[in-house]
Amino acid sequence: MEYSKEFKAALSQFSHSEKDKLIFRLLKKDKLLSKKLYFELIDEETTDNKRNTMEAYIRERILEISKYIGNPKYFLVLVRKLSAEITEHVKVTTDKFGEVYLNLLLVSKIFSHNDKLGKQRFDAVYKLYIYLINKIFKALIQIKKLDEDYWLEFDEILSDIDSKIHENLYLEKLCINNGLDFNWMKCENIPDHFELILKEIKSQGFLK
Secondary structure (H helix, E strand, O other): OOOOHHHHHHHHOOOHHHHHHHHHHHHHHOHHHHHHHHHHHOOOOOHHHHHHHHHHHHHHHHHHHHHHOOOHHHHHHHHHHHHHHHHHHHHHHOOHHHHHHHHHHHHHHHHOOHHHHOOOOHHHHHHHHHHHHHHHHHHHHHHHOOOHHHHHHHHHHHHHHHHHHHOOHHHHHHHHHOOOOHHHHOHHHOOOOHHHHHHHHHHOOOOO
């Protein structure tokens, strides 16, 4: 929504006390904005600190929810909730590196339970696999937009994910069938026009 000059001028006429009341009223209704302002204005933790805390939380949380893999639908619900917490971290801290790294970590840690996943009916875990494959594609797009100085760290986790995919035959085939070229699991091999490639893959009805 765009605000007119007249609307902005009217707001500027508010007294300091009126502005304070308005701000606090808005913050009560927008918890995310409240957390973001707190982080930017007075939080002593840095973005790196919060990313490290989030990383530890993801590792712990995946261990906790892995006991629900036998109920794939519920497990996916829990994974989505964890993903939403990563999204909140990114919105609060504007952590572009963390957005990629933490989501790839989430994928990696779930694939660490290939032994449990492999015991489920393929049709039962299909939506989970597609969800995670989509996360990989999104991360590859985001990596191309970040400084190459980060690539070494991304290469390590992408290599780990790649290895785990190949340990799961059905997951491996699903990745191939949905257009994932495993050469892309190394940053320097991600095509410059990767967004167009993904758009074409989706236009053909894949990744659904």
